[in-house]
Amino acid sequence: MKTILKIQELDRQIRKIKSGVDNSRESKLLVEFTKVMKEGRSFVNNIADVSDEIIKEFNEINRKYEMLIAKSEITAKHKPEMANIDSIGNLVDDANYLTSELAILEQRMRELTDKGAKLLNDYNAAMNKLKDTKAKCDALKDMIAKKNENAMPEIANIEAQIKKLEKQADSAMYEKYKSMLNDNIFPVFVHLKGNRCGGCQMEQSLNFIQKLKQKGMLPCEECRRIILADEQE
Numbered sequence: 429m430k431t432i433l434k435i436q437e438l439d440r441q442i443r444k445i446k447s448g449v450d451n452s453r454e455s456k457l458l459v460e461f462t463k464v465m466k467e468g469r470s471f472v473n474n475i476a477d478v479s480d481e482i483i484k485e486f487n488e489i490n491r492k493y494e495m496l497i498a499k500s501e502i503t504a505k506h507k508p509e510m511a512n513i514d515s516i517g518n519l520v521d522d523a524n525y526l527t528s529e530l531a532i533l534e535q536r537m538r539e540l541t542d543k544g545a546k547l548l549n550d551y552n553a554a555m556n557k558l559k560d561t562k563a564k565c566d567a568l569k570d571m572i573a574k575k576n577e578n579a580m581p582e583i584a585n586i587e588a589q590i591k592k593l594e595k596q597a598d599s600a601m602y603e604k605y606k607s608m609l610n611d612n613i614f615p616v617f618v619h620l621k622g623n624r625c626g627g628c629q630m631e632q633s634l635n636f637i638q639k640l641k642q643k644g645m646l647p648c649e650e651c652r653r654i655i656l657a658d659e660q661e
């Protein structure tokens with residue numbers, strides 16, 4: 429039992445080193461910057477959608493414009509000297525209508541051009557920010573990789589110690605330990621603390637504690653950790 433507790437202690441050290449890297453300032457920044465990148469990408473995609481709409485509207489205006497021009501050419505071909513007073517009235521109405529329609533189109537065209545210019549500005553700013561954030565992410569990834577690399581010899585050293593201890597450990601108990609590690613339970617072995625489980629702090633019944641004292645160890649019904657009868661720590 430002592431051997432497995434030693435192994436558990438060594439595993440705890442490895443976990444501490446690894447979580448030190450995972451919880452480092454660099455790792456947290458990387459998570460943040462990755463989020464910024466994601467938001468930036470969706471912003472750029474949105475700009476692309478809006479610019480597609482602008483182009484569609486622009487084409488629509490162009491089509492209307494050409495239609496109006498064609499109409500005005502037809503109107504201009506009418507020779508006033510050949511027309512009677514009624515058709516001259518119609519011509520003036522047509523010309524007025526065409527002029528006002530063209531003015532509306534021109535106004536809309538100007539608005540679209542302004543919108544397009546602003547969009548391009550936003551796009552460039554967003555792309556610059558993306559590039560900048562990407563560079564920061566890459567630098568952080570390098571730093572984290574470096575940290576992991578620096579931690580490797582220490583972890584390897586601890587793992588070598590575990591390897592040695594494994595041979596002396598009770599094999600059935602050690603299998604149990606490893607299978608619980610695989611289920612993401614750590615620590616596996618805990619001591620009874622007063623009348624509570626040293627893992628999940630669940631209060632244990634008197635009956636349970638009596639049985640525990642007889643058997644030396646019993647799994648906690650709440651967290652499945654194996655509670656050791658001897659009170660320590």
Ligand SMILES: [Zn+2]
Pocket residue numbers: 625626627628629630648649650651652653
């Ligand atoms: Zn428990």
